[in-house]
Amino acid sequence: MNGRGDDTMTLLRGNAHLVDFFTSFDWWRTQPRNDLVQAPAMCLAETGEVYAVYLPQPRRVKVTLDGPLSYRARWFNPRTGQWTRLADAAGPVWESPEPPGEGDWALLLTTYDWTTREWKSYFNHDGLQYNNNQWAGEKGSLRVRFGPPTASWWTTHNGNRPDFPVSAPWVGVGSDWGNLSSNSPLPIKLSELEVLKASLSATVPRGKPNQMFKVYWQLYFSDKPDGKFNRGEFAPTVYGVNIPSNHWGTVLGSTVVDGRQWRFADQGFSSGMGRFIIPMLEPQLAPDANGVVEIRDVDIKALIDWCIAEGFYRAEDYCMVILAGWEVWVQDDNLRMNDMAFTIKQKGKPAVTIPAWTTLMTKQP
Amino acid sequence: MKDPGFDLRRFNVAYWQRFERMLAYARQKGMVVSVIPFIAAQVLVTPYAAYSEEEKLYYRYMVARLAPYSNVTWDLGNEHDLHWKAPDWADYMGPLVKQWDPYDHLTSVHNRIYRSPGNPWNDMQLIQRWDPGAQKDFFLEQRKQQAASGRIIPLINEEYGYEDLWEKKPGDRNADSRRRCAWEICMAGAYQTTGETANRGTGFPLTPAAAG
Numbered sequence: 073m074n075g076r077g078d079d080t081m082t083l084l085r086g087n088a089h090l091v092d093f094f095t096s097f098d099w100w101r102t103q104p105r106n107d108l109v110q111a112p113a114m115c116l117a118e119t120g121e122v123y124a125v126y127l128p129q130p131r132r133v134k135v136t137l138d139g140p141l142s143y144r145a146r147w148f149n150p151r152t153g154q155w156t157r158l159a160d161a162a163g164p165v166w167e168s169p170e171p172p173g174e175g176d177w178a179l180l181l182t183t184y185d186w187t188t189r190e191w192k193s194y195f196n197h198d199g200l201q202y203n204n205n206q207w208a209g210e211k212g213s214l215r216v217r218f219g220p221p222t223a224s225w226w227t228t229h230n231g232n233r234p235d236f237p238v239s240a241p242w243v244g245v246g247s248d249w250g251n252l253s254s255n256s257p258l259p260i261k262l263s264e265l266e267v268l269k270a271s272l273s274a275t276v277p278r279g280k281p282n283q284m285f286k287v288y289w290q291l292y293f294s295d296k297p298d299g300k301f302n303r304g305e306f307a308p309t310v311y312g313v314n315i316p317s318n319h320w321g322t323v324l325g326s327t328v329v330d331g332r333q334w335r336f337a338d339q340g341f342s343s344g345m346g347r348f349i350i351p352m353l354e355p356q357l358a359p360d361a362n363g364v365v366e367i368r369d370v371d372i373k374a375l376i377d378w379c380i381a382e383g384f385y386r387a388e389d390y391c392m393v394i395l396a397g398w399e400v401w402v403q404d405d406n407l408r409m410n411d412m413a414f415t416i417k418q419k420g421k422p423a424v425t426i427p428a429w430t431t432l433m434t435k436q437p
Numbered sequence: 438m439k440d441p442g443f444d445l446r447r448f449n450v451a452y453w454q455r456f457e458r459m460l461a462y463a464r465q466k467g468m469v470v471s472v473i474p475f476i477a478a479q480v481l482v483t484p485y486a487a488y489s490e491e492e493k494l495y496y497r498y499m500v501a502r503l504a505p506y507s508n509v510t511w512d513l514g515n516e517h518d519l520h521w522k523a524p525d526w527a528d529y530m531g532p533l534v535k536q537w538d539p540y541d542h543l544t545s546v547h548n549r550i551y552r553s554p555g556n557p558w559n560d561m562q563l564i565q566r567w568d569p570g571a572q573k574d575f576f577l578e579q580r581k582q583q584a585a586s587g588r589i590i591p592l593i594n595e596e597y598g599y600e601d602l603w604e605k606k607p608g609d610r611n612a613d614s615r616r617r618c619a620w621e622i623c624m625a626g627a628y629q630t631t632g633e634t635a636n637r638g639t640g641f642p643l644t645p646a647a648a649g
Contacts, residue, residue: 081600082600083633085612086612090619090623104624116624126620128569128620151613
């Protein structure tokens, strides 16, 4: 293309390394966070997930990391494209060693090694619940993602809380919570909600003693479209094993929706989060021969309406988040979310289904 | 040259076929091509008038022919506002291209800042800004302004200089300096495209030596 047009032109070779670096993590989910490093270093981060640091000069850099988590750390040579593994990095402030040579350098700190497609050592499970750094799918401007694991999951796997081995990952859509889908149709005022249906398919563990787990949807309500989730949590639950009887709370009543019976339990008010109500499917789903539980087009709106009629929630409250989640109280066990979908329609607007059914399975690494 | 004697109602099919081969090859290499049907600032041959039927025919044909390639984006007119006394032209052509393109490729125009909600055809912001050290603060500021405007679209530095071109001193615009530019752009949350100059063939003389 250039007047020279020969192999002495090397810019594209250099830019190919740039592409390799950026495609080794979900660059589109990061934001410039130069406040986490010292100039002239530059940082892109999705805090708690990935930190990409560029050093125009070969100097050590301190990176402020999120929480007590550990990250896989690697040098990247922008001039050659070579990766060099470092010892794992840990917060709250991690200082890099001296760069391996002259020139500019990059660092990548991740919770997951996208180059080798391997989980770190504490990801000793398979199943989608641990793919917490991926998009589950996209449709239009709506985004659905696997959410980050809860703090309890991390503390468990960091060995700090062996007495409380809970993992509670989830997938969901919603307003701005946990970096969920900021362009989703949520929040929607409950009185404006015309359709809210949910489907899920999960493969559940079986056969071990002391297993405890549940599969559910969870919705969070607020009194303002931009407020905190102070008006309640709502968790229609379709499957559970060995859940203690006091887990569900006080029985409020029951209703039948589309031929399915739901019993409502009240866990009361949690601090700052409003009333926590759990509609339980009765009977709960039965796993098939492959351990799969599946249910489609559950009319979540009808369940919400029952609660509004009973005075537990208000029509003027807003639904901020809806997610499909599961909790497993036993380590070294797998519960896979095979698929999920929500159909959401606000009055006067077209219905949206997110994601398309089967999206999750096709997005596995 | 205002009138090179082109027949504006007959397309040079061999030219378009060559363009398609280039797009297919780029696609094989995982490269996206910014298709620029018109460059104003370099006073290349532009034998049709703004808003003319011939112009519309040209753009319509280009979109119909090239849109099936997944690796194209549309840059409607490079520096369209510098030499063309048609200030609203992009707001005329942008919606037409969006309407014609069944695949909804990213569409924009170089190099004026369009980001208001009134320019919905503009899917990304094409920017020209040269040299290392000039990228980070500029693009971080652009991100702020976008956030304030309520319309957040990809920021793309479409021209940050060319390898070895127009150096103020030897080496200051070599491949390594351009590569550092690219890193700086990406680390500021923006994108970049890479181009090379055409010093021969259909290109225009870039330097006195080349012109000679």
